[in-house]
Amino acid sequence: MSVIVVLISFSLLIAIGFLIAFLMSVRSGQFDDKYTPSVRILLDDKKTDNNINNSNINKENS
Amino acid sequence: MFETSSTSAIKCYHCGEDCPDDKISIEDHHFCCEGCKIVYQVLHQNDLCTYYAIESTPGTKVKELPSTKKFAFLDDEGLSASLIKFRDSKISRVTFYIPSMHCSSCIWLLENIYKVNPAITESKVNFLAKTVSLTYLHNEVSLRQVVEILTSVGYEPQITLEDTEAKNDSKYLRSLYYKVGIAGFSFGNIMMLSFPEYLALDADSDSIAYLFRYLNVLLSLPVFFYCSTEYFTSAYKSLKKGVINIDFPLSLGIIALFGRSLYEIVSGTGGGYMDSFTGLLFFLLLGKLFQRKTFEALNFERNYRSYFPVSVTVIRKNEETTIPLANIKSGDRLLIRHNELIPADAILFSGEGNIDYSFVTGESTPVVKVPGERIYAGGKQTGGVIEVEAVKDVSQSYLTQLWNDKSFKEEHNSNITEFSNIVSKYFTFILLAVALGAAGYWLTVDYGTALSVFTAVLIVACPCALALSTPFALGNTLRIFSRNNLYLKHTTIVERLAKADTIVFDKTGTLTETGQMTVEYEGEMLSGYEKSLVKSLATNSLHPLSRRILDILNGVRVFPVKNYTEKAGLGISAEVEGKSLKLGSIKLVNGVVTKEHLHEKEESSWNKTIVFLSIDGMIKGKFVFSNVYREGIGGLIDKLKKNFKLFILSGDNESEKTKLRAVFGNDDNLYFNQSPFDKLEFIKKLKNEKKKVIMLGDGLNDAGALAAGDVGISVADDISNFTPASDAIIKGTNLPKLYQYINFSKTTLNIIKFSFVISAMYNLIGIGVAVTGNLSPLFAAILMPVSSVTVIVITVTMTTFFAKRRGLLK
Numbered sequence: 001m002s003v004i005v006v007l008i009s010f011s012l013l014i015a016i017g018f019l020i021a022f023l024m025s026v027r028s029g030q031f032d033d034k035y036t037p038s039v040r041i042l043l044d045d046k047k048t049d050n051n052i053n054n055s056n057i058n059k060e061n062s
Numbered sequence: 063m064f065e066t067s068s069t070s071a072i073k074c075y076h077c078g079e080d081c082p083d084d085k086i087s088i089e090d091h092h093f094c095c096e097g098c099k100i101v102y103q104v105l106h107q108n109d110l111c112t113y114y115a116i117e118s119t120p121g122t123k124v125k126e127l128p129s130t131k132k133f134a135f136l137d138d139e140g141l142s143a144s145l146i147k148f149r150d151s152k153i154s155r156v157t158f159y160i161p162s163m164h165c166s167s168c169i170w171l172l173e174n175i176y177k178v179n180p181a182i183t184e185s186k187v188n189f190l191a192k193t194v195s196l197t198y199l200h201n202e203v204s205l206r207q208v209v210e211i212l213t214s215v216g217y218e219p220q221i222t223l224e225d226t227e228a229k230n231d232s233k234y235l236r237s238l239y240y241k242v243g244i245a246g247f248s249f250g251n252i253m254m255l256s257f258p259e260y261l262a263l264d265a266d267s268d269s270i271a272y273l274f275r276y277l278n279v280l281l282s283l284p285v286f287f288y289c290s291t292e293y294f295t296s297a298y299k300s301l302k303k304g305v306i307n308i309d310f311p312l313s314l315g316i317i318a319l320f321g322r323s324l325y326e327i328v329s330g331t332g333g334g335y336m337d338s339f340t341g342l343l344f345f346l347l348l349g350k351l352f353q354r355k356t357f358e359a360l361n362f363e364r365n366y367r368s369y370f371p372v373s374v375t376v377i378r379k380n381e382e383t384t385i386p387l388a389n390i391k392s393g394d395r396l397l398i399r400h401n402e403l404i405p406a407d408a409i410l411f412s413g414e415g416n417i418d419y420s421f422v423t424g425e426s427t428p429v430v431k432v433p434g435e436r437i438y439a440g441g442k443q444t445g446g447v448i449e450v451e452a453v454k455d456v457s458q459s460y461l462t463q464l465w466n467d468k469s470f471k472e473e474h475n476s477n478i479t480e481f482s483n484i485v486s487k488y489f490t491f492i493l494l495a496v497a498l499g500a501a502g503y504w505l506t507v508d509y510g511t512a513l514s515v516f517t518a519v520l521i522v523a524c525p526c527a528l529a530l531s532t533p534f535a536l537g538n539t540l541r542i543f544s545r546n547n548l549y550l551k552h553t554t555i556v557e558r559l560a561k562a563d564t565i566v567f568d569k570t571g572t573l574t575e576t577g578q579m580t581v582e583y584e585g586e587m588l589s590g591y592e593k594s595l596v597k598s599l600a601t602n603s604l605h606p607l608s609r610r611i612l613d614i615l616n617g618v619r620v621f622p623v624k625n626y627t628e629k630a631g632l633g634i635s636a637e638v639e640g641k642s643l644k645l646g647s648i649k650l651v652n653g654v655v656t657k658e659h660l661h662e663k664e665e666s667s668w669n670k671t672i673v674f675l676s677i678d679g680m681i682k683g684k685f686v687f688s689n690v691y692r693e694g695i696g697g698l699i700d701k702l703k704k705n706f707k708l709f710i711l712s713g714d715n716e717s718e719k720t721k722l723r724a725v726f727g728n729d730d731n732l733y734f735n736q737s738p739f740d741k742l743e744f745i746k747k748l749k750n751e752k753k754k755v756i757m758l759g760d761g762l763n764d765a766g767a768l769a770a771g772d773v774g775i776s777v778a779d780d781i782s783n784f785t786p787a788s789d790a791i792i793k794g795t796n797l798p799k800l801y802q803y804i805n806f807s808k809t810t811l812n813i814i815k816f817s818f819v820i821s822a823m824y825n826l827i828g829i830g831v832a833v834t835g836n837l838s839p840l841f842a843a844i845l846m847p848v849s850s851v852t853v854i855v856i857t858v859t860m861t862t863f864f865a866k867r868r869g870l871l872k
Contacts, residue, residue: 004270012251012277019247026239032232036169036189043116043170 076102076216078119101216105171106176113171120167121216133213133383135373136221138205145205153183153572154200157872158212158219163192171215178211179203182726186315241289242347249340253843255281259333260840275327278336285340286320295636308486308529311493315524316342319540322517335521338846342526345850349838353553370405370456374398377449387456394452398443406439406452407459413448417441440762453551464738464766481557481811482532484536485818493523497515500833511835518837522828526846527821527853529815535857539810542865547793548775548803555789558773560807564753565702566745566767569712569722571760572777575690575794581610585675585683590689592682594619596675599636599643601624607673608634608645611685633673644676651676694798699725701801707753711744712735713763742766756804758797762786806868813860817853824849 025031072081074094081094088106093099101124105113136142148155162171169187172194176182183204186195194217198208212219214322255274276808293316297309316339337461366430373384375397382397388408390396398404404417415431418440431437436449439459456462501516536553544552550556555848567573588596597615600608616711626636644651651674658763673685702708708729710722716734726732733744745767750757757771759763760778765786768774774788777797792800828845 008274008277011254015247015251018694019243022243023240024245026236031236031239033188034191036099036187039189040171040187043166043173052104053529 073119074098074112074121074123076119076121077123078121079123086329095124100124101214104178104214110171110174110177112174113167116164116167116170118269119522120165120171122162122164124216133206133209135386136209137204138373138384138386141373141386142205149200152199152201153197154205155195155197156208157194157195158209158221159191160212160217160219161192162217163187163189163194168217171210172217175211175215178215179207182208182211186497193295212418231819238347238351238354242344242351242663244288245285245340245344248285249337249344252278252281252337252340255338256333256843266773271333272330275333278334279324279327279763282320282323282336285343286316289343289739290316292407293346298591305483306487307483308532309527311486311490312346312529314490314493314520315526318517318520319524322514322521335842338521338842341843341847342524342850345854346526346529346845349530349533349537349854352535363755369429370403374405390456392453392454392455396450396452398448398450399699400444400446402437404437404443404450405454407454408437408439408450408452410435411449411451412435413446415448418444440486444766456854464742473770481814482528487526489528493520496523496829503833513834514837515835518832518835519829521830521842522837522845523825525821527849528818528823530850531817531821531853531857534854535814535817535861537812538858538861539807541816541872542806543803543862546799546870547796551696551789552782556771556807556810558754558789559756559804560811562706562754562756562772562804564707564709565746565756566709566711566758566771567762568741568759568761568767568777569710570714572764572797573691573695575692575779580687580690581614582686583614584686585681586683590618592677594621595638595641595643595677596645598623598638599626599634599645602628602636603827604633607685607687610687611645611673641678643675648672648674650674651681662732692797696725696760698798698801701725707731709733709744709748711741711767713737713741738763738766742770745770758792758800759786769792802868802870806865806870809864809868810861813857816860817857821849821853821857824852 072080072084072092074081075091076093076098079094081092084092086093086096087101088099088102091102093102098121101121105111116371143149146154146156160172162168170187172187173185175185175196182196182198184195184197187193188195194212194663196208198702205403209219209221216519255277258437292311293313296307297313300307301310319335319339319342323336323339326332326334329338349403362537370387373386374390375382375384376390377395377397387405393405395411396405396408406693410433412433415429415435415437415439417429419438421427429441437454439454439456439462454460497516499510500519504512504515522698533553536556538615539556540550540553543556593615597612597618600611600615601620602608621638623638625635626634628634628640629646632650633644635642635644635646635650637643668804673687674682675682684872699708703726708726710733712718712732712734713736714734719732719734722732733740736744741764745755745757749770749772755771756773756775757767758775758777759765759768760776763775768776768786768788774789775790775792777792777794824845831841862871
């Protein structure tokens with residue numbers, strides 16, 4: 001049965017890992033604004049050339 | 063008579079509004095005004111024209127070209143320091159509220175603002191809150207320049223010196239997320255680790271069962287010491303005030319759950335109820351999160367400071383300087399330009415004052431002031447530049463004194479509704495009585511059972527379902543209302559809406575549309591010469607109707623008049639160029655009311671005023687003034703009339719009395735010429751008579767009344783505009799639905815009551831088992847989540863269902 005102890009401790013460790021990831025994401029402000037990122041991801045990278053920018057966005061919008 | 067310009071099909075490339083002509087253009091792009099063109103040029107130069115590709119015509123019309131001096135006050139060290147959130151040797155960080163933000167192009171442009179000036183290293187938009195956070199190198203660019211860059215691309219920040227209350231709010235929200243995360247984590251894992259207990263595994267796995275129990279204790283520690291603390295503090299605070307709120311029995315349940323479980327595990331007598339304990343906290347906190355629907359872009363706490371400018375131009379030693387508003391002392395000489403607010407009570411020193419007091423009184427016609435006369439704070443100068451001498455400090459001025467009233471300090475913000483507080487009070491007493499009674503009975507048998515029965519009752523009867531139904535039902539109602547453009551500050555407002563029995567309306571801007579009354583001329587066409595005659599006559603009168611007539615008689619000559627007379631309530635007459643002109647009611651113009659004009663009189667009853675014009679005794683035609691009442695207001699009043707006591711408090715004069723009487727039935731409840739203080743006192747008086755008052759208003763002049771009412775609702779045509787401090791904000795176009803909203807609040811309260819009954823049934827079953835002393839962990843582990851989940855599902859689905867039936871949701 002001791003294998004259960006190992007399994008449980010691993011599962012707990014993984015769960016704690018996810019908990020920490022969640023707490024950090026809250027801390028970094030990811031839950032402060034849940035709307036803007038959804039728009040931002042559709043806008044193009046800041047560094048791309050302007051013309052490429054235009055055509056990409058037109059495609060997305062159409 | 064009043065020709066409309068032929069509609070041009072040309073739309074402004076920047077803002078999409080119709081262009082008056084095609085004169086303002088660059089290449090093949092046309093613009094409606096110089097302002098839009100300049101913004102385009104700035105964007106074009108900086109390679110930011112993607113702005114126009116993301117959405118078409120994303121701009122906002124640039125109403126006035128920013129004056130170079132407008133932001134001079136930002137050079138003031140102390141003032142800019144109060145705006146900057148973070149500063150080190152290199153960078154500064156600042157957050158601005160930008161009201162004109164409205165589309166994805168806005169986000170793109172504001173986040174690419176570094177292209178205009180690379181010294182702005184980072185910019186991040188929060189679209190819902192309409193804010194942009196900027197990081198810039200303050201050695202290379204000043205705060206003032208940053209603001210000017212934003213303004214130059216058409217996004218002028220709204221700079222006010224309000225307390226940043228929203229910041230604390232987001233801190234609390236974060237901590238709530240932490241708590242939900244931790245409670246959920248513990249709940250899930252403890253559930254899993256409790257399986258040996260549920261299945262009552264055999265003896266050889268005992269050591270593992272022990273290990274699991276202690277792991278459970280470990281996992282539940284943060285839940286008890288971190289996640290549950292706000293229930294303890296809330297219960298303690300209300301106990302200190304002598305009130306028992308729902309957090310008290312909750313805290314008892316939490317402590318009993320945790321204490322009993324800890325005792326069982328340490329003493330080795332059982333597995334405890336750690337799973338129920340963490341599950342309870344998880345659901346409770348979820349409810350809190352659900353209840354907290356905040357409308358970040360809306361501000362319910364605004365006071366006069368957000369209306370007033372941050373700084374003002376003063377003349378000291380013959381030099382113009384800008385100083386922060388708070389530094390104005392009586393005796394300062396202030397320079398007020400067109401469309402600027404007068405920040406403190408003052409005496410007009412020079413220039414022609416044309417003060418629009420609509421903020422203060424609701425009366426929309428500007429008042430003419432001559433040097434030496436007193437001007438009250440809150441008035442807006444229209445026309446030329448004036449110089450005034452402040453006679454009072456800003457906070458001591460007539461209007462701003464309103465905020466010293468104690469209504470503004472009253473704290474009626476508690477998170478828990480009145481109703482559930484009353485229920486939980488009785489609940490707690492019954493609960494304690496049952497627990498003590500059962501314990502007393504078992505005491506005759508043995509001590510151990512008595513104690514365990516006592517705690518078992520507290521555990522099972524813990525009013526979790528009770529505590530869950532309210533936030534979920536109200537939270538859902540809040541969301542439903544927000545879909546209908548009624549935004550509540552708090553969930554408790556729903557209950558107060560439902561209990562109201564008196565509704566008080568402001569008139570101007572609330573019942574009527576903000577954009578003033580319209581004038582139309584009907585009858586024989588007037589020649590240019592005749593127009594001049596009318597204008598000459600009307601110029602002499604200061605009556606609002608005459609002023610409105612003048613507005614539509616632009617660009618014609620004025621002749622001298624003779625024998626000018628003004629008869630109150632009837633009209634004006636005079637001789638112009640040897641012709642006798644009359645402008646007024648049919649009685650004045652015609653001498654008698656003839657049969658053929660009788661219907662005209664009736665017509666002018668509800669929302670129209672008719673002014674007749676006669677030249678040399680001949681009736682030429684009539685001017686029809688329509689006070690633009692919001693669509694559907696008549697129907698709304700008709701419905702409300704049956705169930706509520708209605709009042710009108712208008713800062714305006716009595717000219718509309720007859721019209722309003724037609725709708726309201728009688729005029730006992732119509733009050734005119736009300737000052738902001740009168741309105742406040744009136745609401746207080748109603749409240750002293752134990753009335754539950756809903757106040758609807760729109761301006762600063764209603765601010766006192768809005769604060770004093772049980773529910774203060776600001777009516778706004780554009781909800782991102784400034785609204786005075788209030789409990790709720792409603793979009794003007796949705797005002798006619800007010801009756802449905804109030805009814806729906808009542809439905810919600812009934813749903814909560816219904817769910818109380820259900821949770822009481824669960825509690826009875828639980829207590830029935832607990833008093834016999836047979837509460838197994840498995841039973842508790844099943845009962846607790848099942849009751850919580852049923853209550854949540856019932857309240858949410860029922861509120862949604864009824865909202866759909868009432869047409870509030872699609």
